[in-house]
Amino acid sequence: MMTGVVKVKLFIDRLIDEIRRKESHICVGLDPHPDLVPSFLIDQALKEAMDHSEAWGKAILTFNKKIIDQVADITVAVKPQIAFYELIGSHGITALRETIKYARKKGLLVILDAKRNDIGSTAQAYARAYLGFEGQQELSTADAITINPYLGFDGIKPFIKDPAKGAFALLRTSNSTAAEIQDLRLEDGRRVFQAVGDLINKWGSSIRGENGFSNLGAVVGATYPKELHLLREQLPYCFFLIPGYGVQGGKPGDVVYGFNADGTGALVNSARGIIFAYRDLQFPEEEYALAARTAAVKMRDEINEVLSYK
């Protein structure tokens, strides 16, 4: 007689399934920067809210929902940047929870960009706050989270305990001073980011799914194509979350280095270039969500095109 063990599908396999099904390798960053969210949304929300911070919470939730409606069929995941929600305080956290719920109901995976890093019961508190309690599928918790590896495996372990949830550790970031620590040369010839890559590979080796990739992925910026290329070769089973596309400077010809020859292995994120596309594309601000769709379709197609040459 067989025992009734139900095997949980790994986060990374769910992600890869969705990439195949939607034929899309893109992720939309939900970073509601207070200076860029259309002002009519704040004006509307102020009419119903008790105070400014409640109005902001309501406004960004509306903003996110309409964008999600427009991009859900062409993107695989959304990536809320938690700092912009924390900026609004408790109402921001409520807006974040509702955004996560809404996105998941619409069939999107949610990767929370939080870059959390701590140890022991503190790291566990973060994991429970944002990925939920192991085995409980609460709709208001994310599918995956970004984390910072500086503390070693103690800071990673609590985030990869639940096979249904994933984590992406910062490896090579997209910013201009990334090299200050990440590029330091070790005595064995590797750079720090390459050593961090080897550690991520080791830490994630026991949680590889049916597609070969590990539930512990890595964040590698689009703005450093040379490093992206090196890391892709170094870490064949590590899935890359690639930020820095668009406004930060990453181009289709850059991010292509993050993919394996068969077109797998990476998800490319753009935030401002999509959610605030109404500004660059000169749409009226009321049509920000349609502008976001236009920009997302373009990005999806650009990336699919460069991948078709692989």
Place this chain on the structure above:
Amino acid sequence: MMTGVVKVKLFIDRLIDEIRRKESHICVGLDPHPDLVPSFLIDQALKEAMDHSEAWGKAILTFNKKIIDQVADITVAVKPQIAFYELIGSHGITALRETIKYARKKGLLVILDAKRNDIGSTAQAYARAYLGFEGQQELSTADAITINPYLGFDGIKPFIKDPAKGAFALLRTSNSTAAEIQDLRLEDGRRVFQAVGDLINKWGSSIRGENGFSNLGAVVGATYPKELHLLREQLPYCFFLIPGYGVQGGKPGDVVYGFNADGTGALVNSARGIIFAYRDLQFPEEEYALAARTAAVKMRDEINEVLSYK
């Protein structure tokens, strides 16, 4: 005629003034671990709250306030660990804000342990969320914050812009796997943490106060006295926040290495060993705050004693 420029007192000078005034080098970690907060506080809060999460928020606020009342005269600062507040969601954030306000009203400095790390407008959003807008002294914002240096200066800059506020960058953490990245040996002979130390020194060199120390400090764990000693010699103007005292294993004879010969240069944090002292000291749980005072007095005196031999 002189123009009316009011010089803002640097965070680090305020901290050093308080250390001298209170003759205390300790900081109390406000880490309200859900399994360790006395259960009667939850039971009480449940009677008045709409739901479990609101009750938890109320319970930890009460818990913190009573501890603050008992330790305000013998400790210089409190260090709330934000993960435990985030775990409770929006009610947790409200409890954190109220805790910060209460502690500051009682004359304590507040160092928020958040280990945030990001770039550009995102890092700025974190800084504004927790340190407030530059020049505005909102009582619900912290005096200083912990940050993670892996992204280089981009991830530091927004947190040290306001001279009234400070930041402590992770340098050598207190956990068992700290060495995996932090101890890697560079080709020039330094270890990664020593290189990070040199960077912190450089980044903070332009914001040194009247006592010589920089507004950008560093987090160095009590559990690695050898590294603490090395770093103290390497970075004479960098103020150290030293976690890992007590429950994590750090002893008075260990933390003494974090201080300069004149007894300046460090603040030692203990969380569980103080706020949950009622368990070890076998006080009734209703007297948890008195137990915290007892443990805090002991810790203050132990550290003052080892410093008197310097």
